Amino acid sequence: MQLNKIPATVVTGFLGSGKTTLLSNVLKQAAGKRIAVIVNEFGELDIDADLLRNCPLDCEDESAQVSNGENGIYELANGCICCTVEEEFLPVMKELVARRDDIDHILIETSGLALPKPLVQAFNWPEIKQYCTVDAVITVIDGPAVAAGRFADNAEQVQAQRLADESLDHDPSLKELLDDQLSAADIVIVSKNDLLSDQEREQVQAIVSTRVPEAVKTTYISNGEVQLDLLMGIDAAAEERIDHVHNHHDHHHAHGAHHDHAHDHFDSFVISVGQVDHERLQAVLKTLLSKYNIFRAKGFAALPGKPMRQVIQAVGERVDVHFDRLWGAEEERKTQLVIIGKDIDEAILTAALQEAVVEDAVLEK
Numbered sequence: 001m002q003l004n005k006i007p008a009t010v011v012t013g014f015l016g017s018g019k020t021t022l023l024s025n026v027l028k029q030a031a032g033k034r035i036a037v038i039v040n041e042f043g044e045l046d047i048d049a050d051l052l053r054n055c056p057l058d059c060e061d062e063s064a065q066v067s068n069g070e071n072g073i074y075e076l077a078n079g080c081i082c083c084t085v086e087e088e089f090l091p092v093m094k095e096l097v098a099r100r101d102d103i104d105h106i107l108i109e110t111s112g113l114a115l116p117k118p119l120v121q122a123f124n125w126p127e128i129k130q131y132c133t134v135d136a137v138i139t140v141i142d143g144p145a146v147a148a149g150r151f152a153d154n155a156e157q158v159q160a161q162r163l164a165d166e167s168l169d170h171d172p173s174l175k176e177l178l179d180d181q182l183s184a185a186d187i188v189i190v191s192k193n194d195l196l197s198d199q200e201r202e203q204v205q206a207i208v209s210t211r212v213p214e215a216v217k218t219t220y221i222s223n224g225e226v227q228l229d230l231l232m233g234i235d236a237a238a239e240e241r242i243d244h245v246h247n248h249h250d251h252h253h254a255h256g257a258h259h260d261h262a263h264d265h266f267d268s269f270v271i272s273v274g275q276v277d278h279e280r281l282q283a284v285l286k287t288l289l290s291k292y293n294i295f296r297a298k299g300f301a302a303l304p305g306k307p308m309r310q311v312i313q314a315v316g317e318r319v320d321v322h323f324d325r326l327w328g329a330e331e332e333r334k335t336q337l338v339i340i341g342k343d344i345d346e347a348i349l350t351a352a353l354q355e356a357v358v359e360d361a362v363l364e365k
């Protein structure tokens with residue numbers, strides 16, 4: 001019966017576009033609703049799950065009891081969700097289906113490099129389809145990055161008049177990824193509205209409108225702030241029409257040969273060093289972000305003498321930091337960063353970050 005299906009919201013969008021920020025806002029607003037969250041990350045550190053878990057809300061949320069996932073949060077960390085649908089996603093979905101009486105809604109954050117289509121198609125598997133439906137696919141796009149032409153083809157770049165900015169990667173795989181993520185959208189969220197000028201907003205709108213039908217609404221938001229009923233209860237049943245959605249990457253799947261996913265073209269690794277000097281780390285990061293093709297860096301820094309760990313978020317060349325929580329008594333204080341980019345060398349980046357490390361001798365005073 002259609003009536004009792006659990007609605008699932010799929011949140012997709014490129015690396016650093018603002019998916020986790022949006023999700024944590026949704027979770028804050030959804031107090032009282034029992035929400036199971038599935039998070040998939042490209043890097044091996046489960047930073048998003050960790051940050052979501054720190055939302056004050058879900059500690060008391062009943063979803064804490066509905067699943068084995070701590071606080072109702074399931075992490076799918078073994079690779080990108082669109083390639084591991086069968087091994088990773090389906091088992092979790094089956095588990096959630098088995099506990100369906102305790103779940104009001106499922107929220108899924110895909111990795112920034114994932115194609116939403118294979119995931120949405122999984123909702124047509126009989127075991128899932130009977131009990132779950134895709135309420136909506138929400139595609140989050142990074143307003144400033146799109147306005148700057150990062151995902152544009154040549155014609156659009158000329159339009160965006162940002163060809164002079166050589167730090168941007170106008171790589172076709174990024175454009176295809178944006179196309180594929182937008183083609184599946186029921187709702188488009190343009191994030192980081194606070195950083196957009198009116199002119200940039202128009203540029204973004206021009207790019208979005210060529211890729212989504214008019215019926216798909218676009219909302220501009222800042223810091224994940226959006227009213228819940230704009231995102232949930234859409235009842236789009238996206239799985240019903242997903243087979244007809246065109247994807248650049250479709251033919252690769254169809255031929256069944258090597259899966260040429262967008263993320264095959266990316267490098268990703270985790271760099272782990274000791275405690276670091278804040279200023280030095282910032283300087284090193286800025287240099288690395290401008291010198292290399294790094295799309296995303298995120299993680300935590302341990303700063304000597306600071307009882308709290310520092311969250312580091314870099315998207316493009318922009319770095320944001322804040323302290324999120326106290327280090328645990330038993331927790332090793334180290335600095336860890338997931339780096340995702342193209343043609344980047346782990347040894348070179350590790351050596352550079354080592355330069356920000358504060359030697360033990362100094363720590364002892």
Ligand SMILES: Nc1nc2c(ncn2[C@@H]2O[C@H](COP(=O)(O)OP(=O)(O)OP(=O)(O)O)[C@@H](O)[C@H]2O)c(=O)[nH]1
Pocket residue numbers: 013014015016017018019020021022048111112191192193194195221222223224296298313314315320
């Ligand atoms: N100024 C501004 N910053 C934002 C906004 N939304 C997100 N950010 C920042 O952008 C960075 C990335 O945001 P996330 O929510 O982690 O992005 P994500 O899409 O989950 O990233 P991945 O999971 O790595 O793909 C963080 O530093 C956020 O604080 C916004 O509306 N305005």
